Amino acid sequence: MQPTHRSNRILLPAQSWYVYLSLLVALGLSYIPTGRLPGLPDWVAVVLAFWCVREPLRVGMGTAFVFGVLVDIGHGAAMGQFALAYVVLAYLASSVSRRVLWFPSPQQALHVLPLLLLSQIIMVVVRMVGGAEFPGWWYFLSSFSGTLLWMPLSVVLLLPQYRPVERDDNRPI
Amino acid sequence: MSLVGHQSPPIFKRGPTPLARLMVFVALCLVMLVADLRFRYLEVVRQGLSVVTHPLQLAAAAPADFLRNAAVYFATLVEVQVENAELRRHQVEAAQRLLRFSQIERDNHELRGLLDMARSFAVRSVAAEILYDAPDPFARKVILDRGSAHGVVAGLAVLDARGMIGQVTRVYPVQSEVTLLTDKDQAVHVQVERSRVRGVLVGAGSNRMELRFVENNSDIVAGDRLVTSGLDGVFLAGLPVAHVVAVEAGDDVFVKVFAEPIAHTEGTVQVLVLGPDQAPPARPDPATEIKRSVDTVGAPDKGT
Secondary structure, eight states, X not given: OOSSTTOSOOOOOXXXXXXXXXXXXXXXXXXXXXXXXXXXXXXXXXXXXXXXXXXTTTSSHXXXXXXXXXXXXXXXXXXXXXXXXXXXHHHHXXXXXXXXXXXXXXXHHHHHHHHHHHHHHHHHHHHHHTTOOOOOGGGGHHHHHHHHHHHXXXXXXXXXXXXXXOOOTTXXX | OOOTTOOOOGGGOOOSOHHHHHHHHHHHHHHHHHHHHTTOTTHHHHHHHHHHHHHHXXXXXXXXXXXXXXXXXXXXXXXXXXXXXXXXXXXXXXXXXXXXXXXXXXXXXHHHHHHTOOOOOOEEEEEEEEEEEOSXXXXXXXXESOOGGGTOOTTOEEEOSSSEEEEEEEEOSSOEEEEETTSTTOEEEEEETTTOOEEEEEEOSTTOEEEESOBTTOOOOTTOEXXXXXXXXXXXXTOEEEEEEEEEOXXXXXXXXXXXXXXXXXXXXXXXXXXXXXXXXXXXXXXXXXXXXXXXXXXXHHHO
16 A cells, blocks of 8 residues: 555555544544534544545445444434435545545545535435424535545554655665 | 356455445435434434443543533632622522412412312422533534433423523433424423413524414414413423514414523523423323213213
8 A cells, every 4th residue: 555556655554453443533523512613524524534545445334334323323413314424425435545546635635525515415415304404504614624634634544554764775666 | 168156266255336335325324314303213222322322422521521610610700709699689589489489389289279170290300501512413402411310301391590491302321412492393382471372382493483373363462471381291381481572464364473582592501400290191092082072972862
């Protein structure tokens, strides 16, 4: 694995425990009670999208479903609301994985923005069909803050996979 | 040599295609959504799984708790003095009311006995604190720090010092979820305190409520106080709920009545969970009731 497909650096393989620990930490962050403050990123969605892009064979729709249900319970949302949004997000993130990894980090974030927006639109549609009121346009700010989070997050989440740079003139990469 | 029946080597096995898996998961989610939103079947699952997520939620709530406690700690002396003076004044007022109240209650008890009316119910009350707004942006709900372990049950009314703010809709072991009166799905049966006109008060979002099913010729004007009627068997009668803000001409039968809650539904901290201590008697089955009334009406005809 490389940080991006154009990069010269080779990464160590991702550890399963680190992947799931990062998802659990994101779940904990999403449980922090912040009231009705708009624009807070959906931590689980961003971390999930990240691992679906990086490790599409390991993290996919099954993981998305489980974590979606856990977020549903923690937020007191309708059961299946976050699960549905995350499953669709995971499917799309895995399917664009091979394309996205050719781009540098800021452009990867631009690829992820429509996916995050789509997952929020799915939740709004589901709840409004269920008879809830429209939460206001500020609600969608969360996707944009999640996009801004992509760059720092991709450094932090790949941190254990970097190995120290060692110069070797006989090796091509 | 034919390849029919020949298994592909295991290294190429990837299970069902992603699209097929997506369809399965989406179908599962839709089933869950319908079961939860329409039929409320999944409350048991939610309660069970909330035990698993509860430790994580507690850990996540710790920074918020710390901030809240820090805010209390750093409250200025002047604020505390002002608040203290106000509380003293309130207490003096309440004390003399309370003296009269016990007298009136005894009178009421005796008069009810004389009139052979049903005794008023015992009251269940739990003092609680609002922890935070529920994170679900699609509904107006808050989370209380008291749950089923402290005697909170779903359906009880939640009040602050001025009046009702909502109803307990979901109970966890040590927390409970309150739907505020201004939520779109929250309804209370109320009557006008002055003229006893009844109606159903429904939330309309952003601190507005609408009183429905009030006939055109009813005696209701802006400024009237709405209190719970107690007819629903869930709330105690006479809890202050809302002020009428505007009365407008509606369709042929009903007027449009807009109201605002008396209590500050958003922004209170200390609340009281209040309700009748026992469940209301079961509703009689309409079919058997009609049959019985027909029988009693029909009986004298047969005799004569």
